[in-house]
Amino acid sequence: MTTASVAAEPVIRVSDLRKAYGATRAVDGVSFEVRRGEGFGLLGPNGAGKTTTVEILEGLRRQDSGEATVLGIDVARHPDALKARIGVALQTAALYPKLTVTEVIDLFRSFYGRGRATGELIGLLDLGEKSATQTRQLSGGQRQRLAVALSLVNDPELIFLDEPTTGMDPAARRSLWDLVLALKAEGRTIVLTTHYMEEAEVLCDRLAIMDHGRILESGTVTQLIDSRFHERAVRFERIAELDEKRMAAFPGVTSVRGEDRRVLLYTRDVPATIGAVLTAAEALGEEPQDLAVRRATLEDVFLDLTGRALRD
Amino acid sequence: MHALIQLTVANVRSFVRDRPTVFWTLAFPLIFVVLFGSIFSGGGAGERTIGWVDGDASSQSAQLRGAFARESNVELVDATEVDALARMRAGDLDAVIVVPAGYGAQVAATAGPRTAPASLVVYTDASQSAASGATFQIVGSVLGRVNLEIAGRGPAVVPEPRTIQTRDLNFISYIVPSILGMALMQLGVFSAVPLVADREKQILKRLNATPLRRWQLVGSNVLMRLLIAIAQAVIIIGVGSALFGVELAGNFALLGALVVLGALSFIALGYVIASFATTEESANGMTSVVQFPLMFLSGTFFPIDGMPDFLQTIARVLPLTYLSDALRQVMVDGTPFAPLWVCFAVLAGFLVVCFGIAARFFRWQ
Numbered sequence: 117m118t119t120a121s122v123a124a125e126p127v128i129r130v131s132d133l134r135k136a137y138g139a140t141r142a143v144d145g146v147s148f149e150v151r152r153g154e155g156f157g158l159l160g161p162n163g164a165g166k167t168t169t170v171e172i173l174e175g176l177r178r179q180d181s182g183e184a185t186v187l188g189i190d191v192a193r194h195p196d197a198l199k200a201r202i203g204v205a206l207q208t209a210a211l212y213p214k215l216t217v218t219e220v221i222d223l224f225r226s227f228y229g230r231g232r233a234t235g236e237l238i239g240l241l242d243l244g245e246k247s248a249t250q251t252r253q254l255s256g257g258q259r260q261r262l263a264v265a266l267s268l269v270n271d272p273e274l275i276f277l278d279e280p281t282t283g284m285d286p287a288a289r290r291s292l293w294d295l296v297l298a299l300k301a302e303g304r305t306i307v308l309t310t311h312y313m314e315e316a317e318v319l320c321d322r323l324a325i326m327d328h329g330r331i332l333e334s335g336t337v338t339q340l341i342d343s344r345f346h347e348r349a350v351r352f353e354r355i356a357e358l359d360e361k362r363m364a365a366f367p368g369v370t371s372v373r374g375e376d377r378r379v380l381l382y383t384r385d386v387p388a389t390i391g392a393v394l395t396a397a398e399a400l401g402e403e404p405q406d407l408a409v410r411r412a413t414l415e416d417v418f419l420d421l422t423g424r425a426l427r428d
Numbered sequence: 429m430h431a432l433i434q435l436t437v438a439n440v441r442s443f444v445r446d447r448p449t450v451f452w453t454l455a456f457p458l459i460f461v462v463l464f465g466s467i468f469s470g471g472g473a474g475e476r477t478i479g480w481v482d483g484d485a486s487s488q489s490a491q492l493r494g495a496f497a498r499e500s501n502v503e504l505v506d507a508t509e510v511d512a513l514a515r516m517r518a519g520d521l522d523a524v525i526v527v528p529a530g531y532g533a534q535v536a537a538t539a540g541p542r543t544a545p546a547s548l549v550v551y552t553d554a555s556q557s558a559a560s561g562a563t564f565q566i567v568g569s570v571l572g573r574v575n576l577e578i579a580g581r582g583p584a585v586v587p588e589p590r591t592i593q594t595r596d597l598n599f600i601s602y603i604v605p606s607i608l609g610m611a612l613m614q615l616g617v618f619s620a621v622p623l624v625a626d627r628e629k630q631i632l633k634r635l636n637a638t639p640l641r642r643w644q645l646v647g648s649n650v651l652m653r654l655l656i657a658i659a660q661a662v663i664i665i666g667v668g669s670a671l672f673g674v675e676l677a678g679n680f681a682l683l684g685a686l687v688v689l690g691a692l693s694f695i696a697l698g699y700v701i702a703s704f705a706t707t708e709e710s711a712n713g714m715t716s717v718v719q720f721p722l723m724f725l726s727g728t729f730f731p732i733d734g735m736p737d738f739l740q741t742i743a744r745v746l747p748l749t750y751l752s753d754a755l756r757q758v759m760v761d762g763t764p765f766a767p768l769w770v771c772f773a774v775l776a777g778f779l780v781v782c783f784g785i786a787a788r789f790f791r792w793q
Contacts, residue, residue: 174637175637176633176636176637176793196639196641199637199638199639200639204634204637204638206630206633206634206637207630208629208630210629210630210631211629211631211634212438212442212631213442213629214441214442214445214446215438215441215442219438219441220438222434223434223435223438224638226430226431226433226434226435227431227635227638227639227640228638228639250445266634
């Protein structure tokens, strides 16, 4: 994944956005910027306020206070001007159950003055076999692909994808990720909400972690992880003669943990620890199998920020 | 405009592919027409058994009995009043005619200087509006002739044989506009259900994320329903006149205007329901709650005049009463319940009120 060129003017600029439903503060003072051509992710559990934030940016809801500018348009003032230029895939992708895939795409094309050909979109989303099928007969994954196809009918420069791979099997998820990466490579900006970390890591150049209506932290995946976790773990298959006490004394190692058949050495100095492991193994006439350096994941970051796992 | 047409096409497709809805909207009213038509206009079904109670036993009452007995489709059964009414309740008799004591004397007096006319008590079953209508027609035509004879002149007008058919058509002529009114009402009220379903499935929200305007969305919905309303009118009237010879008296422009106004009013009511229903199930429930009283208290199946007073009061405030009444006036020259302009005004007022409520409370997501 290459980082797209960054234009000066941000595509989205949000400052101190707030939206309450009764006593619930769904969005509670959110600020961020999204740059042209980047993949930006809002990561957080269900109910964190991701969808509300995105729906304000799509012109579907009006914020109580705060500024939101998308493609240079004030979304609260000119939602209609905005809608013609963005692509949207909502979380629930049920659409006219009795219409076929082709009919739904044709219908949505009629809402815009410009756009891509229906056949092209069907090919792009690999829906060819299903083009004459009524949408109620599509699988969850196919329905999501149709939702993404509909977000592209007006050839938008900015695309919002709300939980785009929910309900997809791993293969379908992979192929959708490839499509999103291809769209990004064309210079389009992608804003995505997700609670899958792997998805965020693959698709997003930058991320904001949300919980309870607030952004807890934002940055690139590496920044987010490195700012909290200075340690890495050296991992390899356990060597019987090498006991944990001895490994704990290796240079840089702060703690030792067993994990199934493997052992994890948390360390501040990866090269020195690996060197010590190799030397000790050689002395025993062994070779460490499956040796790898594991860094902390976004899951660890989220756990550290909120004290909860992401997918509870 | 392109989006409006495409969306209307999409709505029509969704409608046509939903077989149960098509059945309820188009076939169901038709079944009513065919059912009522077959029951009340079948050949020979006009045979009536009437209980004859002669409380006077005069030559005049015997003459009257003779006049009724000459009617080809009437069978008279002599009985006492108590006996006759009991047999009518049991369903053996269609009606009971009672000649009160003193009838002969009064008729004799009427032939001279003007006095109060003699009366004849006619019992019919109010719940069988068609049957009682037919009975009164027989009674009316017999008395007409008897009156002329009493007045000392020969019958000035001889009823043509065709009157028998007209009589049988009476109820079907009444019911066809009623069923059209009912169908338009259901079509409109039921628009709430798919609307709420679309909101629940976030289809409305997804449409709202496009440049589509809300008036286009509502417009396409209304346009689709108006097309169906016209189809309903054509089918119901077509079948009514093809199978049962219902003759259209009114003018088609007025009928068209009425169909459109009626459909619009009840579509607006559908939007009001959709404003307050949160799920498809609750929309379905509210729709039933609204449509059944409208169907049964608006003179759809029985004339309002025959209803108890308190029901008449209810009927007077139901918009369907005015739609069906106006349809009857325009289509078959029915007896007006309210002047036509009042019907139009009531429907238009109802439309405006419903539109206002829906505009205020309808939620898109």
